[in-house]
Amino acid sequence: MALYDLVRDLPLVVERYELEGHEYPARADFLRKTTVIRLSGAGEEGLGEDVTYDGALQAAQQERGPVLPLVGEWTIESFSTHLGTVELFPEAPERHDFEDYRRWAFESAALDLALRQAERSLGDVVGRTPRPVTFVASGGLGDPPSTGRLRSFLAAHPTLRFKLDARPDWTDAIFEELRELGCVDSIDLKGQYSGTVVDNPPDPALYRRVLDAFPDAWIEDPALTDETLPILEPHADRVTWDAPIHAVADIEALRWPPRTVNVKPSRFGSIERLFAAYDYCEAHGIGAYGGGQWELSIGRGHIQLLAALFHPDTPNDVAPGGYNAPQPSPDLPASPMPITARATGFLAV
Numbered sequence: 462m463a464l465y466d467l468v469r470d471l472p473l474v475v476e477r478y479e480l481e482g483h484e485y486p487a488r489a490d491f492l493r494k495t496t497v498i499r500l501s502g503a504g505e506e507g508l509g510e511d512v513t514y515d516g517a518l519q520a521a522q523q524e525r526g527p528v529l530p531l532v533g534e535w536t537i538e539s540f541s542t543h544l545g546t547v548e549l550f551p552e553a554p555e556r557h558d559f560e561d562y563r564r565w566a567f568e569s570a571a572l573d574l575a576l577r578q579a580e581r582s583l584g585d586v587v588g589r590t591p592r593p594v595t596f597v598a599s600g601g602l603g604d605p606p607s608t609g610r611l612r613s614f615l616a617a618h619p620t621l622r623f624k625l626d627a628r629p630d631w632t633d634a635i636f637e638e639l640r641e642l643g644c645v646d647s648i649d650l651k652g653q654y655s656g657t658v659v660d661n662p663p664d665p666a667l668y669r670r671v672l673d674a675f676p677d678a679w680i681e682d683p684a685l686t687d688e689t690l691p692i693l694e695p696h697a698d699r700v701t702w703d704a705p706i707h708a709v710a711d712i713e714a715l716r717w718p719p720r721t722v723n724v725k726p727s728r729f730g731s732i733e734r735l736f737a738a739y740d741y742c743e744a745h746g747i748g749a750y751g752g753g754q755w756e757l758s759i760g761r762g763h764i765q766l767l768a769a770l771f772h773p774d775t776p777n778d779v780a781p782g783g784y785n786a787p788q789p790s791p792d793l794p795a796s797p798m799p800i801t802a803r804a805t806g807f808l809a810v
Contacts, residue, residue, distance in 0.1 A: 464736035468588050469538040471575040474502035478527045478570075483510075483757040487785065493520040495757045498570040507574025507806065510729050510760030511566035513559045518550070522563075525551075531567070540571050541731050555617070561707060561730030562754070568732050569763055573807040583807045584770055589808075591769035593797035597646050597776045598663065598784040599624040599753070606631050608638045610787065615644060617789040621796065622646045624681075624778055627671050629664050636674045645678050646776040652684030653704035668692050679776065681723065685716060703752055708734050709741045721748030721775065724769060727760070739771050750775035757782070762809040769800035769809070 468710065494516040498509040514520060529547055531540075576583060584591055598614060598621055606628065614621055624640075624647040639645055648671050651661035663684035669692050681701045683693055693700060697716075703723035703781040704709050707730070722742065729735040731785060731788045742749045751768040753761065761782060768777040774797075783793045801810040 464587060464740055465733045467588075468572065468575075468583075468732065468736075469536065470771075471537045471572075471579055471586075473535040473537060473540050473571055473575040474578060475500050475531050475533060475535065475540075475571070475574070476502040478529075478531055480523050480527060481758075482523045484516075485755075485757050487755060492516060493755050495755075495760070496522055496566070497758050498566045500567075500570045500574045502574060503578050505574055505577040507570045507572070507577060508759040508808070509566040509568070509570030509573065510756055510758050510763070511563050512756055512760055513554075513562045514556075514754075515554070515559065518554060518559065519786060521551075535571075535623075537575055537732065538573060541568055541733060544568065544731075558707070558728065562727045564629055564730040565727040566760075568730070569726070569760075571805060572776055577806040580805050582802050583766065584802050587770065589770045591766060591802050592773040593769045593799045593802045594773050594777055595775060595781060596780045596796045596798060597622045597624040597778055598780050599626075599649070599778045600785070601626040601628065602631070602635065604630075606635050607644070608635065611642070611644070613786070615642065616790045617791050618793065618795055622776065624649060624776065626651060626659070626661070627667060628661065629667050631667070631670075636670060640674055645675050647679035647681055647701070648675055649681045649703070650683045651704075652689075653682040653702070661805035663689050665689055665692055672696050679721070701750075704728075704736075709737050712738065712741060712747070719747055721750060723752045723778070724749045725752040725754065726764060726771070727754050741784055748772070748775055751777040751779045753778050753780075755785075759808065763807065765798075765800055766802060766807065766809045773797070773800075 479499040484494045488495040496519050500507040527643040623644050626649045651659050652663050663686050665688045668689050679699055679701045680701050701721050707728050724738055726735050749772040751764050764779045768779050783790050
């Protein structure tokens with residue numbers, strides 16, 4: 462049975478909802494803002510997190526308050542269908558993926574609420590037990606690039622692995638240090654972004670240096686151009702994808718059949734599209750790993766639980782929030798990280 466068929470008919474009662482703002486000074490130039498969605502009904506509460514990358518849009522949503530027509534008796538399927546007809550933004554955002562991010566917040570909250578009302582956990586419904594999650598710490602090396610922060614985390618957590626954002630300003634010394642440390646599981650080239658603060662235009666020289674320096678690492682989201690394709694083609698079996706993946710059709714459309722892909726729940730928007738991707742990957746022998754979106758609250762628990770249920774042994778970019786801090790805390794959990802699900806709902810304890 463398809464995964465979505467296991468949850469689509471779950472009854473759902475929504476009596477009201479509330480919005481709760483969160484923020485975190487991620488960098489000097491980046492105040493991360495998210496919004497937690499709290500759906501309530503039948504004495505229970507379901508939670509989701511809107512990870513839209515625009516602080517003004519988050520603030521506007523919180524100021525408007527709970528104005529969307531969500532009250533009623535639904536199933537997961539009918540609620541999702543209804544969401545597809547609701548204008549989640551007063552005006553269409555410039556980035557289409559923001560629609561998916563906000564929709565996922567409401568769909569994940571609905572799934573949490575429906576499961577709590579049914580007194581069941583997600584693992585129970587899909588027939589899977591959460592397993593300890595392997596994770597990587599992700600991010601860049603700063604400006605100018607330095608391995609200082611990375612080394613401080615390794616000093617506190619010697620077995621930690623990393624997913625790093627490669628940039629053209631990485632020096633020969635940086636490459637040599639990273640090779641000596643031997644802690645890199647994947648390199649994100651961010652070549653699939655356009656019009657964002659993380660755009661990384663295709664640089665054939667950088668691609669060649671990355672491929673040579675990290676022969677065993679996954680290579681995520683390269684840009685495919687006439688100049689980069691000849692460099693990437695011999696390494697196609699370790700190229701993975703993140704930003705382009707919003708549905709099964711996007712996996713099918715990839716230039717090379719992937720060995721693994723980044724399945725970020727919020728990129729899919731709906732539970733149906735996400736679960737279809739899990740089914741497709743399993744049926745076609747494609748690996749999956751989870752990814753984060755700078756979740757500040759309950760959304761991080763969602764991606765950790767999904768990783769624990771569907772792909773616990775891959776380099777999941779779902780590390781606890783403390784791994785985003787400037788300096789490590791000695792009490793951070795190590796990888797693999799045990800995940801304990803709540804007795805009911807779509808949440809980890």
